[in-house]
Amino acid sequence: MFSLSGKTAVVTGGGSGIGRAISLLFARQGAAVHIIELNTAAAQDTADEISQAGGAVQVHAADVSQQAQVQATFGAIGRADILINNAGIAHVGNVENTAEADFDRVYQVNVKGAYNCLHAAVPLMKRQGGGVILNVASIAAHVGITDRFAYSMSKGAIFAMTLSVARDYLGAGIRCNSISPARVHTPFVDGFIAKNYAGQEAEIFEKLSKSQPIGRMGQPDEIAALALYLCSDEAGFVTGCDFPIDGGFIKLNN
Known part of the structure; x- marks a missing residue:
């Protein structure tokens, strides 16, 4: 079960944390992993571990907030059976003390970065006859978190984009879901x-x-395990859903 053999998986922000754990696990399950990462040294560390274990991996240096870079990267990869929109940044502040520059920076990476990858990957998936997209949202998309105004905005957008893409591409064989981790x-x-x-x-x-x-x-490996299920053929009946993986944060904090 949960084999990704013969599939190409694109993971943004695969150099550390959740993205690294997903890259390592997907490679072990047989996927050819393509890591899109601004921190190429970190991405290469992940790639080296995959290669040493006999997996297939390539690193692509790109800033997800820059559409031209993203389009060129996906053009070079050529195929995307799986897209993991994981790259993101955080910010501390409420609406009063969030500067415009900080708001724009969070938007550019977290929201526009995901859009740029969706914009590039979906046409490839349509030509291939289908694919799977997994967006990394957050508990901040569902409940109020103190002093996370810009970050919550960005993760709420991820959640909404997930639903939109899932609905628009049902007929194209593209599944799109999101996961909402708590602190990892x-x-x-x-x-x-x-x-x-x-x-x-x-x-x-x-x-x-x-x-x-x-x-x-949570631990990154725990998040990666859920990602594997949602991107596998075993989850073929699952689309347009968000999955909290939060140690009970959303439902049990009462």
Whole structure:
């Protein structure tokens, strides 16, 4: 079950965290993995691990917020059976203290970046006779999170785009779903805490861990396992859905 043999999977932000875990797992399941990443050194680390295990992988240096770069990259790849829209950035702030430049930066990467990849991948999938898209949303798309105005905006857009694409391409054999993780322990989280809560790292880590009713953050491998199911043939009856993977955050925080 859950074989991806013979399939081409494109993963944005595959150099670290959730994107790295998805890239590694999909390669182990037989997919030819193409990592689109601005941090090519990190992406190459992921690729090296895949290659050493006998998997097929290529790294493509591109900024997902730049449509011309994205179009050229997908043109070079030539095929996309699976697209994982994972690349994203965070921002701390409410509507009053979110500067226009910060709002635009989050929009460009998280929203326009996903749009650019969808815009490039969907025509390829149509010509191939189908494909699977998985967008990485967030619990912030579903519940109010303090001081995450721009980030919540971007993940709400991801959720809405998922529904739109799923509906528009039913007849083309393209499935589109999203996942909504809560806090997942990645280098991204460690860097986020260090940048925004210097000197309080241990305290904030503990607080964020316990904000999930299950009592801890998720692990990237756990997110990758759900992604594998949703992108496999076994999930062929699943489209237009969002899957919280959140340690009970959305439903059990009461």
